Amino acid sequence: MEAIAGELLMALAGGTAGAAGQQAWMSLRDLVRRPTAPDTGPEGPGEIPSGEEEFAALDEEAESAERAQALARALALRATYDDAFREHFAAWRSAAQDTVARPGGGNVDNSVTGGRQGTVIMGRDFHGPITFNQP
Numbered sequence: 001m002e003a004i005a006g007e008l009l010m011a012l013a014g015g016t017a018g019a020a021g022q023q024a025w026m027s028l029r030d031l032v033r034r035p036t037a038p039d040t041g042p043e044g045p046g047e048i049p050s051g052e053e054e055f056a057a058l059d060e061e062a063e064s065a066e067r068a069q070a071l072a073r074a075l076a077l078r079a080t081y082d083d084a085f086r087e088h089f090a091a092w093r094s095a096a097q098d099t100v101a102r103p104g105g106g107n108v109d110n111s112v113t114g115g116r117q118g119t120v121i122m123g124r125d126f127h128g129p130i131t132f133n134q135p
Contacts, residue, residue, distance in 0.1 A: 004075060004093055006068030011100055014062035024096040029055060031092055032075075036082055048081050049074045 012025040032051040054071035061067055079086040110122040119132055 004072045006065055006072050008096060008100055009058060009068040009071055010062055010065065012096060013058045013068070020099045021096075024092070024099050025059075028092060028096070029059075031085070031088055034085065034088075036078065036085070048078050051075050051078055 012021045012028070015022055015025075032055050036048045036050055051071060051074040054067065054074045058064065058067040058071050075089060079089050112120050112122075121130065
């Protein structure tokens with residue numbers, strides 16, 4: 001299986017891919033946490049790395065190309081020897097690449113029509129509290 005781009009992993013870990021990217025990052029976390037295949041066969045490496053350690057390291061330091069490459073290698077190795085993981089990882093990867101490649105992915109289109117409106121806030125990817133001071 002072709003290795004996943006470290007840049008993609010860094011974008012997802014760093015949150016630069018927006019809300020959809022954050023969801024993709026969390027779904028990768030869930031995928032990585034699944035148990036590895038118990039039997040790798042005679043040609044297997046014995047114990048397949050889950051990728052959890054590498055995931056946690058990149059999650060901690062999202063701008064590290066070295067940590068992104070370490071996670072990419074662990075995911076590729078696991079996909080090589082774990083058929084179930086390979087299938088789920090391929091589906092995840094396709095969706096994640098679409099998320100990052102789609103400009104403005106996760107856009108929200110809002111409209112307010114008719115009558116008199118009170119306070120209206122429109123936007124995307126709000127972080128932190130929103131407070132209104134009423135007169």
